[in-house]
Amino acid sequence: MSEEARKPAGRKKFELDPKLSEYRGIWVFVEHERGVVHGVSWELMGEGRKLADKLGVELSAVVMGSPADDPRKFCREAFVYGADKCYLIEDALLKNYRNQPFTKGLTDLVNAYKPEILLLGATTLGRDLAGSVATTLKTGLTADCTELNIDAEIRSLLATRPTFGGSLLCTIQTLNYRPQMATVRPRVMAMPQRDESRSGAIIEATLSLLETDIVTKVLDFIPDENSNKVNLAYADIIVSGGKGLKKQENFQLVRDLARVLGAEVGATRPVVQSGWVEAERQVGQTGKTVRPKLYIAAGISGAIQHRVGMDSSDVIVAINSDPNAPIFDFATYGIVGNAMTILPALTEAFRKELHGRKAVVA
């Protein structure tokens, strides 16, 4: 998108093309892989619920999968997270994600049931699918949003996303096109509460495709070695280190604290670029978005590109030797000092605290 070339549109009176006013309701695409729904789908369900209530329309889930995945159970989960309806395509061709059958299935559903808003996670799968579906339907798509809202008067989705490396935000609308599409990164929206009493209607559709129609074949799937180990985006406690730790050996102090807390280890981009830790551990605009209950940042300046990935953490503790470091502008607690001495002291203090509690329990 070339926002730079475009001036913000003036507030002219807008009227929706009557042909498009039959598009109603909000859809969330439910992404799952190897039997597990990606958390971003439920986060979007929570957000979709709010938008649907503002528009006074139904919220629907879209589930596509092979019978082996038992996709019907994902529909039931979707109701628990706020959906009123679930559109379901169950077909063995949907066993592994492939662009062609998923694009066909989702596009056909949209053309048949006409939702006004369609939301997907900004994951590798979601971005692949969203771009293809938007082009096939010739409609607008706003990628990687951080905030969604509704202009109820003109039934328009207000999709806000960072631009120019996060230094500015822009709100984008898709006016005379339907559906209005947007993708949102994992962990940007909060996880909604479950409501076990909820249920809804499942609407089944078929995928009119044969395996021989599908050009791309999946030869193999190689799971990541540490895919079950590094789950930064969904960690509840994270200890992160920045360039202020000076050298790779000192990064061990971050790991030591993380071990005592049962926390995941995070890092800034320069730390990843220096090869101190794996790329999966980068937090920020070009890394992961996280929202743990506790985020401890040691030797991190708090640059905007790092901040956008972590400032929805519940409690942020910052350790920095510079009292004017930007991180102190948004942390919950700040300690001015040398991370190389504060980190071991914290590790010790938490260890004592935890042992103290254990002794009481025993």
Added chain:
Amino acid sequence: MLHIVVCIKQVPDSAQIRVHPVTNTIMRQGVPAIINPYDLYALEEALRIKDKFGAYVTVITMGPPQAENALRKALSFGADDAILVTDRAFAGADTLATSFALASAIGQIEKNMPVDLVFCGKQTIDGDTAQVGPGIAKRLELELLTYISSIESVNAAKREIVVQRRSEGGVQVLKTRLPSLITMLEGSNEMRFATMPNMIRAAKTKVSRWDRVAAGIEDVSNIGLKGSPTVVSKVFAPSPKTVKAEMVQTESNDPQDLAASLLMRMFTKFPQVREEIARSAN
């Protein structure tokens, strides 16, 4: 011989962009223009296929006249031909309109020499949408292969390609037909250095300039601002959090005291953090 088209975009070096503190506008003066870093992985991968199997590599960009510099740079790395698609009518294009224009231009390229592979970067650092690649693929009915981390084999005779694709939690090995469109993952290779002969050739090669008619676009309703379903309705600075950190200090300011003081304050105000730690440390 294989014909590969690589889509590159000239972008401002976002590491050097500053926002004017009062007017919230982008201060571009003096910000150098670079080839979108992600597109270099695409170009390098195309050049590797050329080295291995023999291929003709055409680079294409849609942008203002000065984007020609990006194309010359690509020629100096070893691309064979370069096309600049430039027309005032393209201004204000969003991803749908951009992919329409590029797809149409690639359609014109194809008239001279069939295209087997189109390469794009994973995303741009200014637009950052990762949608232009999928858009081009759908319009030209190319097989779409996004987030490709490596190309295992290209069989020109059987018109088959095998690639590794990054997906959530693992890598898919996919086999598909040519023509296809690949968006290349970062870190998958490293851009070569320009060689002296290529630099000389790049300086001499004529970069073709195509306006919208040359790019095969008659109808202006699909391009530029008119062809863009999305409109930017507001640009603003993130609202700074007004609450600053509560600073933890002690008389001695020695690490043990600071640590103890932090724990006491934090656990008093946020007992749920204490519970979380007790749970996860087990």
